Amino acid sequence: MTETAEPMRVRAAVYRGDDGNRLAVETLTLAAPEHGEVRVRVRAAGVCGSDRHVLDGEWRVPLPAIMGHEAAGTVEAVGPGVRGLAVGDHVILAWHQACQRCGECAGGKPWACTRARSNDSLLPDGTTRWSDADGSAVYPYLATGAMSEAVVVPEFAAIRIDERVPFDVASLIGCSVGTGYGAVVNNARVLAGESAVVIGAGGVGLSIISALRLAGATPIVAVDVSEAKLAEARRAGATHAVPSGAELPERVTGITAGGADVAFEAIGRVQTMQQLPELIRPGGRAVFVGLPPEGRRVEVDGLLLAYEGKTIIGSNYGGLVPARDFPRVAGAYLSGALPLEDLISARVGLDEVNEAFDAMRRGERTRSVIVFDD
């Protein structure tokens, strides 16, 4: 199916790096979708910790950047050669735009595709579809730039889902919820009855906890500095809630009778990442989901790690195959098994984006979602 589309003007949250960690809502020009691409009208975009890392100078990305990468919306224009999507389809955006052709992609590991340009804020062809009032390029963070009224992405990065899933819930499946589900199901392969600990109960950590409950893990120990987050963790399925602190290994060892089978870090702090191997029993798995600032090193006791047969697992985008896993997660939501609306604590307009990031910095809110009008 082909359809011609014109360039359009869109309001988007842009980070230029010249005003501290502030974003400004600018009007940009979004080019028409090219061959194999679709334009998606964004209906909801989540505020993720990864965007915050960029704004707070912890990771370098091309600037100016349109922030946001966790989103859902409707297809409103298709470029030439698009065969799998039609105008009106409800879609979730996948931010790792794998090439779909290399051995990793063919082998079911699109997250490991080295041809993807997402980390360079570029579409797979190495370009961007956005420009500012001066005609200069603007870069979509993680090739998505979801804090915008509309985006252009490759057809394969927009996954069609059941229209009964509300857009705010659907948006989260595109990062935090998909990452948490995938970390549990794809990376750690948690079995019913295994014990688990999750450090950090923000959007990603709560998603891990709800996926652990779905998988039948028990006990599930949540750790956070915030009492409010610990209360949310219990609601999401944690059987135990423990404030972060020095005695953590003893507390976890006591609750899990000798250490958890699997532990997840979902903050991105070196200190808590280092703690992970101490929280698991011999033969256990430690899963790094949180992402630290660039260049930070994590120390582990190499002798103990080998001697006790522990595994450290790096989790990138939950090992997801989006076309397979997004509909699965959506189905679990529709069945009532994953109560994902509980993760959303604020729905805000695009103009409130800075307040949403400030709330995240203060450790408030589980997830803020930017909602766009029809």
Ligand SMILES: NC(=O)c1ccc[n+]([C@@H]2O[C@H](COP(=O)([O-])OP(=O)(O)OC[C@H]3O[C@@H](n4cnc5c(N)ncnc54)[C@H](O)[C@@H]3O)[C@@H](O)[C@H]2O)c1
């Ligand atoms: N691996 C991936 O593919 C992937 C995908 C998405 C996000 N992430 C990363 O996951 C991390 C979490 O993202 P998020 O959106 O959930 O962020 P968030 O800010 O919502 O959550 C962080 C949580 O950590 C808690 N916390 C902070 N300091 C703590 C401490 N010392 N001890 C215990 N808890 C503490 C906060 O109270 C908060 O609840 C980020 O680093 C993000 O970049 C990774």
Ligand SMILES: [Zn+2]
């Ligand atoms: Zn590939």
Ligand SMILES: [Zn+2]
């Ligand atoms: Zn994210």
